[in-house]
Amino acid sequence: MYEIVAREELAPVTKLLEIRAPAVARKAQAGQFVIVRVHEEGERIPLTIADYDRERGTITLVFQEVGKTTMHLGTKQVGECLASFTGPLGLPSEIERYGTVLCVGGGVGIAPIYPIARALREAGNTVLSIIGARSKDLLFWEEKMRAVSDELIVCTDDGSYGRKALVTIPLKEMLEGGRSIDRIWAIGPAIMMKFCALTTQPFGVPLIVSLNSIMVDGTGMCGACRVEVGGQTRFVCVDGPEFDGHQVDWDQLLARQRIYLEQEKQALELWQHGHACGH
Amino acid sequence: MSETKSISQQERVKIPRQKMPTQEASVRVRNFNEVALGYPEETAMREAARCLQCKRPKCVEGCPVEVDIPAFIERLREADLPGAVQSLKKDNNLPAICGRVCPQETQCEALCVLGKKGEPVAIGRLERYVADWDLTHPSPPPELPPPSGKKVAVIGSGPAGLTCAGDLARYGHQVTIFESLHAPGGVLIYGIPEFRLPKHIVHAEVNYVRSLGVEIRLNEVIGKTYTLDELLNEQGYDAIFLGTGAGLPMFMHIPGENYNGVYSANEFLTRVNLMKAYLFPNWDTPVKVGRKVAVVGAGNVAMDASRCALRLGADEVHIVYRRSREEVPARAEEVHHAEEEGIIFDFLTNPVEIYGDEKGWVRGMRCIRMKLGEPDASGRRRPLPIENSEFDMDVDMVIMALGTRPNPLVFADSGGLERTRHGTVVADERTGRTTKDRVWAGGDIVTGAATVISAMGAGKRAAADIDRFLRGEEAPVSRAEAAIRAGAS
Ligand SMILES: Cc1cc2nc3c(=O)[nH]c(=O)nc-3n(C[C@H](O)[C@H](O)[C@H](O)COP(=O)(O)OP(=O)(O)OC[C@H]3O[C@@H](n4cnc5c(N)ncnc54)[C@H](O)[C@@H]3O)c2cc1C
Ligand code: SF4
Ligand code: FES
Numbered sequence: 001m002y003e004i005v006a007r008e009e010l011a012p013v014t015k016l017l018e019i020r021a022p023a024v025a026r027k028a029q030a031g032q033f034v035i036v037r038v039h040e041e042g043e044r045i046p047l048t049i050a051d052y053d054r055e056r057g058t059i060t061l062v063f064q065e066v067g068k069t070t071m072h073l074g075t076k077q078v079g080e081c082l083a084s085f086t087g088p089l090g091l092p093s094e095i096e097r098y099g100t101v102l103c104v105g106g107g108v109g110i111a112p113i114y115p116i117a118r119a120l121r122e123a124g125n126t127v128l129s130i131i132g133a134r135s136k137d138l139l140f141w142e143e144k145m146r147a148v149s150d151e152l153i154v155c156t157d158d159g160s161y162g163r164k165a166l167v168t169i170p171l172k173e174m175l176e177g178g179r180s181i182d183r184i185w186a187i188g189p190a191i192m193m194k195f196c197a198l199t200t201q202p203f204g205v206p207l208i209v210s211l212n213s214i215m216v217d218g219t220g221m222c223g224a225c226r227v228e229v230g231g232q233t234r235f236v237c238v239d240g241p242e243f244d245g246h247q248v249d250w251d252q253l254l255a256r257q258r259i260y261l262e263q264e265k266q267a268l269e270l271w272q273h274g275h276a277c278g279h
Numbered sequence: 280m281s282e283t284k285s286i287s288q289q290e291r292v293k294i295p296r297q298k299m300p301t302q303e304a305s306v307r308v309r310n311f312n313e314v315a316l317g318y319p320e321e322t323a324m325r326e327a328a329r330c331l332q333c334k335r336p337k338c339v340e341g342c343p344v345e346v347d348i349p350a351f352i353e354r355l356r357e358a359d360l361p362g363a364v365q366s367l368k369k370d371n372n373l374p375a376i377c378g379r380v381c382p383q384e385t386q387c388e389a390l391c392v393l394g395k396k397g398e399p400v401a402i403g404r405l406e407r408y409v410a411d412w413d414l415t416h417p418s419p420p421p422e423l424p425p426p427s428g429k430k431v432a433v434i435g436s437g438p439a440g441l442t443c444a445g446d447l448a449r450y451g452h453q454v455t456i457f458e459s460l461h462a463p464g465g466v467l468i469y470g471i472p473e474f475r476l477p478k479h480i481v482h483a484e485v486n487y488v489r490s491l492g493v494e495i496r497l498n499e500v501i502g503k504t505y506t507l508d509e510l511l512n513e514q515g516y517d518a519i520f521l522g523t524g525a526g527l528p529m530f531m532h533i534p535g536e537n538y539n540g541v542y543s544a545n546e547f548l549t550r551v552n553l554m555k556a557y558l559f560p561n562w563d564t565p566v567k568v569g570r571k572v573a574v575v576g577a578g579n580v581a582m583d584a585s586r587c588a589l590r591l592g593a594d595e596v597h598i599v600y601r602r603s604r605e606e607v608p609a610r611a612e613e614v615h616h617a618e619e620e621g622i623i624f625d626f627l628t629n630p631v632e633i634y635g636d637e638k639g640w641v642r643g644m645r646c647i648r649m650k651l652g653e654p655d656a657s658g659r660r661r662p663l664p665i666e667n668s669e670f671d672m673d674v675d676m677v678i679m680a681l682g683t684r685p686n687p688l689v690f691a692d693s694g695g696l697e698r699t700r701h702g703t704v705v706a707d708e709r710t711g712r713t714t715k716d717r718v719w720a721g722g723d724i725v726t727g728a729a730t731v732i733s734a735m736g737a738g739k740r741a742a743a744d745i746d747r748f749l750r751g752e753e754a755p756v757s758r759a760e761a762a763i764r765a766g767a768s
Contacts, residue, residue: 023499023504023505024504027503027504027505037461041555041558041561041562041563042562042563042564043554043562043563043564043565044461044554044564068563069563083461084461084497084498085498086459086461086498086499086500086504087500087503087504088503088504089500089503216546216549216550216554216564217459217460217549219459219500219503219686219688220526220527220686220688221526221527221528221545221549221686222528222543222545222546222549223528223530223542223543223545223546224542224546226537227537228537233530233532233536233537238688251639252537252639255538255539255638255639256537256539256639258539258638258639259539259540259567260565260567263559263560263565264565266560267559267560267563267565270560
């Protein structure tokens with residue numbers, strides 16, 4: 001069941017796992033996600049599909065170890081299995097021939113932007129890409145992104161690699177430079193996507209974002225993932241995860257992402273304590 | 280026994296309805312263990328002795344699957360428990376569950392002749408007694424007929440799906456259940472709490488269905504992982520039964536509903552029951568523990584949510600309901616238990632807005648008082664707001680238990696399934712046939728949120744019809760014909 005067939009450390013806290021799930025790989029498309037449970041007592045967390053291989057029957061996930069569940073997931077080695085793996089969920093990215101598209105990936109968001117950029121390229125678009133991270137050691141997949149982009153800008157917040165800038169700076173310059181861009185995708189932390197929305201708003205270029213809300217079932221049955229888009233409540237798991245970035249109520253999303261902050265801290269402490277004691 | 284057998288009708292009538300032993304309210308509000316403890320043998324026998332063994336038993340008419348109630352009670356009276364189990368299970372595949380969760384007071388017990396003058400026979404409690412005996416005295420699995428070579432896909436593992444799958448396996452067909460969650464059982468697992476329906480009972484029923492050779496594929500979402508058309512045309516299934524329930528939560532669409540601390544009952548109950556948030560941090564899934572909680576609605580779902588909130592440690596839990604006590608749709612026993620536990624009922628009250636603080640958390644709820652007007656389409660008196668009667672409730676958590684609808688996900692990329700404007704699937708009531716060839720449906724997906732027993736009955740009827748179809752006894756009804764039939768019923 002859901003065996004890990006490959007594992008890579010992309011950065012000290014960023015891990016890649018390739019998981020055998022032929023039924024999911026068969027149908028997976030760029031933009032979709034899976035719900036993962038690491039162990040029997042585990043919670044259900046959504047992770048966006050970073051890549052899929054229909055022949056091998058595998059799905060690739062990339063995640064940052066930010067809490068108990070992702071840390072636990074990060075300890076999983078090749079040959080070990082996950083308790084459950086459900087998908088592909090959510091609607092796929094709308095891949096069409098738009099003309100020139102811009103793909104922005106921030107931090108761990110570089111992983112999900114990759115299959116979208118690739119699909120857009122295959123559909124005949126000119127693909128411009130910007131990827132960024134806090135620092136050099138958090139950056140990954142530069143070469144993969146370069147291979148599917150006509151142009152690639154790399155930046156880090158602290159300037160330890162590439163350009164010293166937040167992704168919104170080159171984004172703004174590109175738009176101001178009068179380049180005709182037909183559509184933009186931005187994936188990363190909610191706060192980054194919010195600022196991409198604010199940056200692009202005045203230029204009237206459509207912006208697609210992939211929302212990372214808290215989920216339980218991932219199939220529309222609970223409403224944990226709900227967020228207002230264009231004044232209407234939408235369920236991210238079935239109506240998204242991609243939405244018009246200019247319509248999202250970012251502050252609501254950011255607040256809803258913090259619902260379990262305290263419990264997450266408690267769970268993490270317990271986990272770290274358990275590990276310090278060598279369990 | 281012999282003494283109870285030989286007693287006269289008058290003496291039977293004199294025996295009072297036997298009380299169900301329960302955990303003390305003050306103790307049980309601090310745990311998730313079962314509230315109702317079940318009859319001890321002696322009590323069960325005394326209760327069984329009350330039944331008059333009517334020639335034309337009214338109780339049976341009240342049972343959606345027409346369990347031969349006097350027959351199983353008679354066997355019980357004779358201390359023939361295997362016999363009692365057998366007559367019960369002939370019509371009801373899930374008696375240990377139904378004995379605990381059926382609304383007996385509106386079904387069999389509502390019609391029991393003893394109820395006219397006094398109190399009806401406690402049929403549900405006797406059913407539970409017999410079924411629990413069965414769980415601890417397992418019988419060998421039934422012999423299966425030779426394989427028919429036909430494959431059926433059952434979508435959803437709630438009471439409708441489990442029953443349909445079990446019966447189809449006993450008819451000799453190869454059955455696969457596809458379940459989107461990581462645990463089988465449907466609402467029995469994710470919705471109804473442990474203290475009302477211990478999960479080991481659901482596991483036992485699921486294991487029984489597995490012992491019949493049914494394969495259960497978890498974590499596969501039909502409409503996503505596979506579509507219905509793929510199952511029929513690529514995966515080699517001869518027929519499909521849809522038992523995906525009505526799992527889509529409804530909200531009120533009032534301002535403030537997305538503040539942190541507002542839950543759908545589905546989310547709250549799934550976190551608590553399926554994900555075992557009451558065992559956090561030993562289990563990983565968290566849930567908010569409210570200080571003062573309002574649960575909107577008064578069905579079984581609302582009762583379960585309110586009692587879970589209390590057990591998690593809330594100081595005060597209110598049921599906020601826009602109609603009056605008379606209209607409360609929950610099982611009588613649950614309302615009674617909720618009141619014993621200290622749940623506060625605010626009748627004729629309806630929320631109009633939820634307030635939040637600057638961090639996005641609920642800090643209060645504005646409500647309006649209601650009065651009852653003329654009866655509406657449902658036959659119940661319509662609740663009407665009383666002008667200028669708004670008031671604020673100081674709450675930090677709100678749970679919406681307003682009902683649910685079928686999840687449309689299962690229909691993705693598969694045409695031909697007619698649905699009503701409520702999102703339910705159009706199906707023949709007697710056979711479960713839908714407007715799509717080789718597809719049957721039953722349970723909440725057809726009726727909208729209803730009961731375990733009605734879902735079970737629909738699964739049973741569909742299994743019989745699917746079997747007829749697979750044996751070639753009857754050609755599948757055309758879409759048009761099925762629609763006409765369903766429309767006429
Ligand atoms: C909290 C609560 C308390 C209740 N209390 C009572 C009570 O006391 N008495 C009573 O009689 N009734 C009660 N009910 C109602 C009763 O539980 C339902 O009527 C009954 O479970 C319906 O059975 P079902 O098989 O149709 O669907 P469900 O039990 O809803 O099962 C459907 C299953 O299908 C799965 N599924 C859904 N979509 C897909 C898909 N696309 N692919 C694969 N699988 C899918 C779901 O995950 C679920 O497991 C209660 C309901 C709730 C929510
Ligand atoms: S109606 Fe009541 S008394 Fe008569 S058979 Fe049924 S349970 Fe017994
Ligand atoms: S995660 Fe439950 S509805 Fe979206």
